[in-house]
Amino acid sequence: xxxxxxxxxxxxxxxxxxxxxxxxxxxxxxxxxxxxxxxxxxxxxxxxxxxxxxxxxxxxxxxxxxxxxxxxxxxxxxxxxxxxxxxxxxxxxxxxxxxxxxxxxxxxxxxxxxxxxxxxxxxxxxxxxxxxxxxxxxxxxxxxxxxxxxxxxxxxxxxxxxxxxxxxxxxxxxxxxxxxxxxxxxxxxxxxxxxxxxxxxxxxxxxxxxxxxxxxxxxxxxxxxxxxxxxxxxxxxxxxxxxxxxxxxxxxxxxxxxxxxxxxxxxxxxxxxxxxxxxxxxxxxxxxxxxxxxxxxxxxxxxxxxxxxxxxxxxxxxxxxxxxxxxxxxxxx
Amino acid sequence: xxxxxxxxxxxxxxxxxxxxxxxxxxxxxxxxxxxxxxxxxxxxxxxxxxxxxxxxxxxxxxxxxxxxxxxxxxxxxxxxxxxxxxxxxxxxxxxxxxxxxxxxxxxxxxxxxxxxxxxxxxxxxxxxxxxxxxxxxxxxxxxxxxxxxxxxxxxxxxxxxxxxxxxxxxxxxxxxxxxxxxxxxxxxxxxxxxxxxxxxxxxxxxxxxxxxxxxxxxxxxxxxxxxxxxxxxxxxxxxxxxxxxxxxxxxxxxxxxxxxxxxxxxxxxxxxxxxxxxxxxxxxxxxxxxxxxxxxxxxxxxxxxxxxxxxxxxxxxxxxxxxxxxxxxxxxxxxxxx
Ligand SMILES: Nc1ncnc2c1ncn2[C@@H]1O[C@H](COP(=O)(O)OP(=O)(O)OP(=O)(O)O)[C@@H](O)[C@H]1O
Ligand SMILES: Nc1ncnc2c1ncn2[C@@H]1O[C@H](COP(=O)(O)OP(=O)(O)OP(=O)(O)O)[C@@H](O)[C@H]1O
Ligand code: SF4
Ligand code: SF4
Ligand SMILES: [Mg+2]
Ligand SMILES: [Mg+2]
Numbered sequence: 001x002x003x004x005x006x007x008x009x010x011x012x013x014x015x016x017x018x019x020x021x022x023x024x025x026x027x028x029x030x031x032x033x034x035x036x037x038x039x040x041x042x043x044x045x046x047x048x049x050x051x052x053x054x055x056x057x058x059x060x061x062x063x064x065x066x067x068x069x070x071x072x073x074x075x076x077x078x079x080x081x082x083x084x085x086x087x088x089x090x091x092x093x094x095x096x097x098x099x100x101x102x103x104x105x106x107x108x109x110x111x112x113x114x115x116x117x118x119x120x121x122x123x124x125x126x127x128x129x130x131x132x133x134x135x136x137x138x139x140x141x142x143x144x145x146x147x148x149x150x151x152x153x154x155x156x157x158x159x160x161x162x163x164x165x166x167x168x169x170x171x172x173x174x175x176x177x178x179x180x181x182x183x184x185x186x187x188x189x190x191x192x193x194x195x196x197x198x199x200x201x202x203x204x205x206x207x208x209x210x211x212x213x214x215x216x217x218x219x220x221x222x223x224x225x226x227x228x229x230x231x232x233x234x235x236x237x238x239x240x241x242x243x244x245x246x247x248x249x250x251x252x253x254x255x256x257x258x259x260x261x262x263x264x265x266x267x268x269x270x271x272x273x274x275x276x277x278x279x280x281x282x283x284x285x286x287x288x289x290x291x292x293x294x295x296x297x298x299x300x301x302x303x304x305x306x307x308x309x310x311x312x313x314x315x316x317x318x319x320x321x322x323x324x325x326x327x328x329x330x331x332x333x
Numbered sequence: 334x335x336x337x338x339x340x341x342x343x344x345x346x347x348x349x350x351x352x353x354x355x356x357x358x359x360x361x362x363x364x365x366x367x368x369x370x371x372x373x374x375x376x377x378x379x380x381x382x383x384x385x386x387x388x389x390x391x392x393x394x395x396x397x398x399x400x401x402x403x404x405x406x407x408x409x410x411x412x413x414x415x416x417x418x419x420x421x422x423x424x425x426x427x428x429x430x431x432x433x434x435x436x437x438x439x440x441x442x443x444x445x446x447x448x449x450x451x452x453x454x455x456x457x458x459x460x461x462x463x464x465x466x467x468x469x470x471x472x473x474x475x476x477x478x479x480x481x482x483x484x485x486x487x488x489x490x491x492x493x494x495x496x497x498x499x500x501x502x503x504x505x506x507x508x509x510x511x512x513x514x515x516x517x518x519x520x521x522x523x524x525x526x527x528x529x530x531x532x533x534x535x536x537x538x539x540x541x542x543x544x545x546x547x548x549x550x551x552x553x554x555x556x557x558x559x560x561x562x563x564x565x566x567x568x569x570x571x572x573x574x575x576x577x578x579x580x581x582x583x584x585x586x587x588x589x590x591x592x593x594x595x596x597x598x599x600x601x602x603x604x605x606x607x608x609x610x611x612x613x614x615x616x617x618x619x620x621x622x623x624x625x626x627x628x629x630x631x632x633x634x635x636x637x638x639x640x641x642x643x644x645x646x647x648x649x650x651x652x653x654x655x656x657x658x659x660x661x662x663x664x665x666x667x668x669x670x671x
Contacts, residue, residue, distance in 0.1 A: 049523040050494075157612050187380040188550050189628075192594040192608035199605060214523065217596040221603065244601070258528040259598040260553025264576040266599075267556035271535065274528030277479075278493055 112149030574653030
């Protein structure tokens with residue numbers, strides 16, 4: 001196997017939060033024990049309900065938030081304790097695309113300046129002309145004509161702003177592109193354009209993608225593997241094929257069942273099978289299996305010990321002690 | 334059960350909304366007509382800016398001050414357009430209720446959940462405080478709020494997004510409305526909570542025989558609970574029919590393209606999606622002829638010359654209307670278009 005681009009070992013991000021005026025601080029375990037290897041050129045989806053720790057995990061990998069424990073290995077080297085100055089050269093290889101396309105672009109800069117910015121910081125030896133050429137090339141790559149360089153972000157639609165954000169992230173040809181809900185704010189008809197663009201870029205540049213999304217249908221289209229999170233913990237990790245056709249974890253099964261399909265022969269029945277309950281407070285997670293308060297398969301033993309990720313087959317891992325009894329139950333009949 | 338012969342609860346006829354702005358006027362809704370029967374749910378779909386919300390804000394009398402409305406909307410025999418606030422308040426929140434995407438903006442932050450539901454009951458039905466509180470509790474239980482007695486005394490910020498939306502639904506149901514308008518009620522929620530809320534709305538519709546308009550951009554949401562669907566584009570209805578007609582065999586190229594471009598959870602395909610090119614149109618600079626023309630694979634000179642009007646069910650089989658010069662034959666699978 002090729003050396004992983006990125007490895008996480010028991011990664012944790014805990015936020016100390018105060019509850020009320022005089023109460024002691026408690027730890028909110030936003031990310032709590034993630035083990036993961038990401039291969040070069042792989043697209044990994046990170047899914048789960050709001051607040052389950054997707055963005056925090058992505059930000060910890062980019063060192064935009066400090067981890068509280070565990071290791072982050074970049075090309076085999078542990079980087080989690082590195083100072084900001086020492087991390088800076090790595091930023092060249094790790095870029096991010098955000099959810100809100102317009103808000104993530106500086107309104108006072110022209111599109112040309114925005115896309116050139118990473119080059120100015122990380123590729124100082126380029127001449128002005130070379131820089132301009134790289135910018136125009138990248139803009140063309142994301143489907144924008146060269147004449148947009150002198151215009152400002154507010155002149156563009158959401159989908160076009162997202163293209164600009166992707167051009168900015170890709171102009172340094174990063175090894176890792178983190179996308180945090182990159183299509184969630186876009187119109188339905190524009191989402192497909194951006195998904196296709198990311199697919200093309202991945203094929204042509206071979207970068208690794210971490211794709212954070214609550215849209216499980218988009219993840220199925222784009223990603224090679226998927227990590228399912230719940231209250232900061234991994235529930236299931238599998239190739240996209242296996243995760244969607246034979247999900248093993250009751251949480252994954254519930255998530256998939258909740259995604260609507262635009263077919264009036266199927267969808268009314270699907271509504272009835274939705275996962276009940278809500279995410280418990282992350283400050284008081286259930287003992288044992290964190291999912292047990294919403295799990296239809298929970299037994300007394302589930303409250304006693306937290307299940308670890310265990311192998312199913314072919315790299316498929318599930319954090320449920322009862323997976324053999326539950327059986328696969330997927331989105332594809 | 335068929336709603337086809339149930340009485341019409343809300344009848345919207347040739348409704349148009351124009352906004353006066355410093356840059357000239359903007360036609361947000363044009364000739365919107367829709368009759369919703371008792372016990373029926375009509376989904377209203379379309380992209381951002383298509384005119385979905387403004388159509389129903391016009392019905393509710395909640396448009397911004399710079400709006401001009403023409404056309405008619407009737408609740409039973411009462412007409413709703415052009416009435417003053419005092420008159421409208423006899424219906425709003427009573428026979429006609431609306432819920433929105435973000436419950437936080439519609440709930441009062443410094444009042445408890447119980448007070449807010451009770452206020453509406455006392456105001457509209459003249460109940461005693463005690464009776465109103467009892468009814469508030471019953472309503473919370475009906476919308477499946479867990480731990481309902483405790484929730485009565487909580488403030489909105491203490492509730493999750495899903496719980497707040499349930500509270501909004503409880504308030505909307507407080508006076509047993511005949512018509513419920515739900516504007517993207519689940520868009521801000523997780524898919525899991527969305528499924529719970531949609532299942533709840535489906536139950537309420539069935540049990541109470543309410544007429545419902547469900548505004549959404551998600552065709553999957555429509556497929557789950559709507560009986561009919563109206564597809565809007567650039568301020569107009571471009572296709573209207575039963576969910577089976579429209580979603581199984583779309584006739585308007587936009588509907589077909591939209592269906593094809595949506596990735597589906599039950600589709601194992603990994604190739605590129607058949608995306609719709611271009612951008613949704615700017616309402617200030619609509620193309621001549623058909624507004625979808627610049628993005629349509631079937632556009633020709635006739636489409637550019639003349640805007641197609643919505644042709645009703647009389648000239649097309651079934652109950653469907655479509656606004657297109659070259660409607661698809663309806664047998665073509667949605668995936669094969671564009
Ligand atoms: N800076 C912070 N301080 C305290 N708590 C935080 C902080 N950032 C995130 N959290 C908490 O950590 C948990 C995980 O948040 P995160 O934003 O990673 O979730 P997410 O999965 O990205 O959710 P969403 O889908 O809503 O974006 C949440 O409970 C959140 O409130
Ligand atoms: N007060 C206003 N003044 C001018 N234009 C307005 C005003 N309110 C709405 N509009 C315009 O009316 C058009 C239709 O808006 P509407 O809110 O109905 O869209 P929508 O279909 O509900 O979209 P979304 O999915 O984004 O909610 C848009 O172009 C919008 O910008
Ligand atoms: S360990 Fe128990 S509670 Fe957790 S997912 Fe498995 S069956 Fe459910
Ligand atoms: S009228 Fe013409 S351009 Fe408009 S949707 Fe029909 S075929 Fe396409
Ligand atoms: Mg997030
Ligand atoms: Mg709207």
